[in-house]
Amino acid sequence: MNFEFINKATGGLFRMVVESDALKGAGILSPEKSTINTFVINRTPDAQQVRIDEMAYTMPGYSLLPLVANQHFEFERPQQMIAWQFNREFYCIVDHDAEVGCVGFLFYGIHHPLFILLGEEDLRNISIIEQLCIADMQQRDRMQGEMLRTLLKRLIINSTRMAKIQTNSNELLTxxxxxxxxxxxxxxxxxxxxxxxxxxxxxxxxxxxxxxxxxxxxxxxxxxxxxxxxxxxxxxxxxxxxxxxxxxxxxxxxxxxxxxxxxxxxxxxxxxxxxxxxxxxxxxxxxxxxx
CATH class of the missing domain: 1.10.10.60 (Homeodomain-like)
Structure with missing residues (x-):
């Protein structure tokens, strides 16, 4: 199931992919003119294989994986995943780095791939974002885009905080x-x-x-x-x-x-x-x- 918001005036795209075989990334072969970043959530306890640029990795159960536009990726069982995708016209993580602090860390960072493990509270927070996104995808008014951007920022900030803790970045560096x-x-x-x-x-x-x-x-x-x-x-x-x-x-x-x-x-x-x-x-x- 796919939910999609498109701002025709700006070209902004925000997409939510829920338990769909369509979840994959074409990387440099993508026909998309704009860069699209992706958050993928494995909400099951089962690990599964993901191929990123033809390298096989094991994505743990209950985990989150950030992916960037130029990465080619395919999941073993995409129908078990939920993903959020957005382009720079919808929300530019570079221009708004002061808000979310994820560029060069979650996206385009050293840790690759960066599997972020999710605890019970993390899963509950993601579930709340999911339900709010689904509800707002049904709203067709001038506030819709801003509400969806707010939910995306919440997802990015929460993910960045978890990643900093799990990579010991907070302890090693100011x-x-x-x-x-x-x-x-x-x-x-x-x-x-x-x-x-x-x-x-x-x-x-x-x-x-x-x-x-x-x-x-x-x-x-x-x-x-x-x-x-x-x-x-x-x-x-x-x-x-x-x-x-x-x-x-x-x-x-x-x-x-x-x-x-x-x-x-x-x-x-x-x-x-x-x-x-x-x-x-x-x-x-x-x-x-x-x-």
Whole structure:
């Protein structure tokens, strides 16, 4: 069952997907022109598999998973899930970060995938939001959009609070230091194709590369340079699996001036050359053992 609110004037979209096989994400293949972020709730005690960008993960029972627009995802039993989806025209988490504080943490964060475990009180709160959303989806007046945005903000804020506790972020870092890490994560998502050096991000954040690296070490996170490389490789893998772009085209798309440099970089970080990786992924997708 799907409930949907669309603001024709702004293009704002807010969707609630309840126990539907239609729950999936097309990632970079999506025909949607706007970015759509997703919250998925497993309300059952049973764990199930979710494939995100062709990697299999186990989503625990009674848990929540934030997903971003460029992620391709499929659930083993989507009919057991409930999800909320929204685009930036409905609610921009970047422009309104001061309200919800989720950018670079829940969305575009270091923890991936971020499975947030839900207790009894959390499940009750989500159930309240669900019922209020269903009721407001039936209202067709000028206040409808604002009411639905209020419910979405409540969901985001509650999820951010739970995630901070479960990742020990509150204990390891002050809000100011966590904000620097979140800002880095957002900058990385925006500029990883053209900015491959830590010095670029450090300069934007008005920090030295060493200070930035030390902050990530203090938080127990990988070094910024490692995160930059990981993000580039993730995007390269998406192109290799979901498009017919050549290695040369992908390299240029990701900011490498030399195809040979990109090929060496990919081989160094993955252990496979570009053609080997694409062949292996196609075999896995067809159900064939690559060995």
């Amino acid at each position: 809000d100011e230091k966590l904000d620097i890490i979140r800002q880095f994560n957002l900058l990385l998502e925006m500029h990883f194709k053209e900015a491959h050096e830590v010095s670029y991000y450090a300069a934007v954040l008005n920090k030295s590369p060493k200070t930035l690296t030390n902050l990530f070490h203090l938080a127990g996170y990988p070094a910024p340079s490692s995160l930059i490389h990981k993000r580039i490789i993730l995007e390269a893998k998406r192109y290799l699996f979901y498009t017919n772009k050549s290695g040369k085209e992908i390299g240029y798309e990701l900011g490498f001036e030399s195809p040979a440099h990109f090929s060496r970089f990919f081989k160094l970080k993955t252990g496979n050359n570009l053609s080997e990786f694409r062949k292996t992924m196609l075999l896995i997708d067809s159900g064939t053992n690559p060995d």
